[in-house]
Amino acid sequence: MLFTNFNIAFEPFRFENSYEYFAPYYFKKDGGINFTYIGGENYKYFSWDWYRIPKEKKSPQWTEPFFDKDAGDIIMSTYSAPFYKETKGKKEFLGVVTADISLSGLTEILASLKITPTGFAFLIFKNGTFIFHPQVNFIMNETIFTLAKKLDDSSLKNIGIQMVNGNIDALTNTSLIPGQKSWVFFHPITTNGWSMSVVIPENDVFADMHGITNRVTLISTIGLVFLLICVIWISRSITKPIRVLSNVTDEIAVGNLDVPIPAIKTSDEIGRLVDSYIHMRDNMKKYIEEVIHLTADKERMESELNFAAQVQQGFLPQEHPKYLNYEFGAVTVPAKFVGGNFYDLIPLQNGHLGLALGDFSGKGVSQLFTWRNS
Amino acid sequence: MFATATYITLDIDNRTMSITNAGHFPLVIRNHEGVISQHGLNGGISQGILPDPKYQTEQVILNPGDIGLLYSDGATEAQNKNKQQFNFSGISYILEQEAQISPEELISRLQQ
Secondary structure (H helix, E strand, O other), rough: OOOEEEEEEEEEOOOOOOOOOOOOOEEOOEEEEEEEEOOOOOHHHHHHHHHHHHHHHHOOEEEOEEEEEOOOOOOEEEEEEEEEEEEEOEEEEEEEEEEEEOOHHHHHHHHHOOOOOOOEEEEEEEOEEEOOOOOHHHOOOOOOHHHHHHHOHHHHHHHHHHHHHHOOOEEEEOOOOOOEEEEEEEEEOOOOEEEEEEEEEHHHHOOHHHHHHHHHHHHHHHHHHHHHHHHHHHHHHHHEEEEEHHHHHHHHHHOOOOOOOOOOOOOOOHHHHHHHHHHHHHHHHHHHHHHHHHHHHHHHHHHHHHHHHHHHHHHHOOOOOOOOOEEOOOOOOOOOOOEEEEEEEEEEEOEEEEEEEEOOOOOHHHHHHHHHOO | OOOHHHHHHHHEOOOOOEEEEEEOOOOEEEEOOOOOEEOOOOOOOOOOOOOOOOOOOEEEOOOOOEEEEEOHHHHHHHHHOOOOOOOOHHHHHHHOOOOOOOOHHHHHHOOO
């Protein structure tokens, strides 16, 4: 911080009886230090704030910052302190000492404050005027309240009130950095009643956290995709032989027992299933061959039985003997191929006829000859 | 193994029958007046059970118009659609119904 101008301004006629105005003033101009006396009929400094307020308040005061054109348009603030003459324990006001202080150094410090990539600091005077703001045209031209009105932001107005009242707080705001939720931290500068604030967007605060979250999300997503691929791959590798078996089953169902069954030599259930399948297919082939064999046997037996039935039928009388006044009729209907009933009409000597009817227990082929032989 | 049998000798001219029954159904005769009688009821036991069985012989005299019928269990145990057996009552019913019928016709009736 740079002190540029100094001034000692006395009360009228207190420095010397002959001077109503006495205020020697050292100031910087054109690279050198200049001296002059200020005060006169056209600059009655007694009524100016920088003189009057410290006198009335009996305490040092900071004036509102201003642009000093002589010093090259730099922001200045004047520090004014009253001084007294003490005689016999009684203080008598003599005048005001001032020092103009360039705020360019302060603004440089504030401008260099890069807390976060998009965060910034600003400084306001006790009436809310921006002493520093990264937007240079605000400085000395806007107050936090006019800005709040322009942005139509009551929360910013509230922040301004809190800051002007010298409060310490951290409040949220969405208009200072448009489109982003920001935290506004403010703290008063107790010696001069100014208030400094730092605005930090929430995204910057949580950038690292968001970064971690994003990374975690990315890793989980990649993990999940990998898991999904694994699940699909495993399930496909399990279901593939089942699908092949399903096709094989369709072939077997329509009777194509020679369809090749893929050899899957695994020790799991699928491998065992395929083994069972091959076993089943081979057994089915064997059973079908047996059935064909049995059917052939059955056909041969039936033809033999038919022949036996014809032989049996041949044993029965083909023609009945004819006698006057007699009629004969007979029929045998075999229950199976070979019947158990027999009859015969046997012409005997001396005009006699034998009629015989027999019924064997059971109806088989073996009895056939038993009857005939007995 | 055993067998039932009926053996009849018929004297053609004297119309006399000698019936010997070995455990078989009796001979059924429907006479010319429609009366049904059974013969050979004291039939003895089936053949093949005792080593030397003895059988009685029954004499029956036939009259003109008499019908004789021998049958086996295939006739009595025949079942209709309702699983009812034909039985002897079925045979006698048929015989009562038919007055003048040839043996061939009788058999075809019984077969129905």
